[in-house]
Amino acid sequence: MPRWESDAQGRLERAALELFETQGFERTTVAQIAGAAGLTERSFYRYFPDKREVLFAGSELEAHLVARVETAAPDLMPFEVLLTALGTADEVFRSREFLLRRVKVIAANPALAERDLIKLADVAGALARALERRGVEPGEARFIADVVIAIARRATSRWLADPAATLSELIAQAAAELREAVTP
Amino acid sequence: MPRWESDAQGRLERAALELFETQGFERTTVAQIAGAAGLTERSFYRYFPDKREVLFAGSELEAHLVARVETAAPDLMPFEVLLTALGTADEVFRSREFLLRRVKVIAANPALAERDLIKLADVAGALARALERRGVEPGEARFIADVVIAIARRATSRWLADPAATLSELIAQAAAELREAVTP
Numbered sequence: 001m002p003r004w005e006s007d008a009q010g011r012l013e014r015a016a017l018e019l020f021e022t023q024g025f026e027r028t029t030v031a032q033i034a035g036a037a038g039l040t041e042r043s044f045y046r047y048f049p050d051k052r053e054v055l056f057a058g059s060e061l062e063a064h065l066v067a068r069v070e071t072a073a074p075d076l077m078p079f080e081v082l083l084t085a086l087g088t089a090d091e092v093f094r095s096r097e098f099l100l101r102r103v104k105v106i107a108a109n110p111a112l113a114e115r116d117l118i119k120l121a122d123v124a125g126a127l128a129r130a131l132e133r134r135g136v137e138p139g140e141a142r143f144i145a146d147v148v149i150a151i152a153r154r155a156t157s158r159w160l161a162d163p164a165a166t167l168s169e170l171i172a173q174a175a176a177e178l179r180e181a182v183t184p
Numbered sequence: 185m186p187r188w189e190s191d192a193q194g195r196l197e198r199a200a201l202e203l204f205e206t207q208g209f210e211r212t213t214v215a216q217i218a219g220a221a222g223l224t225e226r227s228f229y230r231y232f233p234d235k236r237e238v239l240f241a242g243s244e245l246e247a248h249l250v251a252r253v254e255t256a257a258p259d260l261m262p263f264e265v266l267l268t269a270l271g272t273a274d275e276v277f278r279s280r281e282f283l284l285r286r287v288k289v290i291a292a293n294p295a296l297a298e299r300d301l302i303k304l305a306d307v308a309g310a311l312a313r314a315l316e317r318r319g320v321e322p323g324e325a326r327f328i329a330d331v332v333i334a335i336a337r338r339a340t341s342r343w344l345a346d347p348a349a350t351l352s353e354l355i356a357q358a359a360a361e362l363r364e365a366v367t368p
Contacts, residue, residue, distance in 0.1 A: 143338040150330035
């Protein structure tokens, strides 16, 4: 993607977040977002199907994680494959400041919170299918993907609050907590 | 709730499921569901806010699980508290035959599938808050609730397919699988 295109998407994302924060998600229109980003409504729709999707930028995260699973060492256990992939998610993250503001906007709006859940479930489904392609039984693949998504949620909320730690370290920490919690 | 009221709710649930199966969720109206159950539209709305909610009967499961967490032995670890509670979920389940048909209808309709996800996240949130009331730190409580919901999904799909095993046994089996998966 040429530099200016990628920049247009970023401008739309930042303009939308700013408008959602100041006047609320419901009251914000696509025309306002496009205008604040210095673009036309028509340009907006080249990047996003609607205003809700601006905060859930495409399938970048999903595609990144699936690619990592597909290139993981063949002898790695399914759980480790997903943990290692998730530990690199920050390579496609927006800035921490953007993400912190995004979390607050999403938490304040039920329609956005529902969309966030659905996106996360889509990622879990994509990871499960990627494990299946490595020979993991479908039920087990989905189970491991669901557990790893829980680990990623735990690690990401800490990562947002703590600039000193890497996502990969926090994923390992949450996995260690899980190990301890499930050991009788 | 008097016997006849409870029966009216069951009749609406069965009538809705039947109509969703035969003519699809989108094409089914509240008037048709009420009519098939021998009730008025007005009666329908005494039980459910809309046709989508008929397959997600109130907060019975959530209330049941939260009550179990609240009466769990004080010295039980959070993970065990939730596993034990989930193992009794079949006490409020509909019949296996109804649930198997329900799973198929939900899987076939994106709006229902999204609602199912959101309901499950609501249950996870309620379980996390119940753990917090036992003194568990909020982030840890949500993490444990998310993991236990993953275990419950794994166990419930097996329970639906296998009439010989109890839900409680299958929960224990999935927990054992998790233990094995996370042990390096």
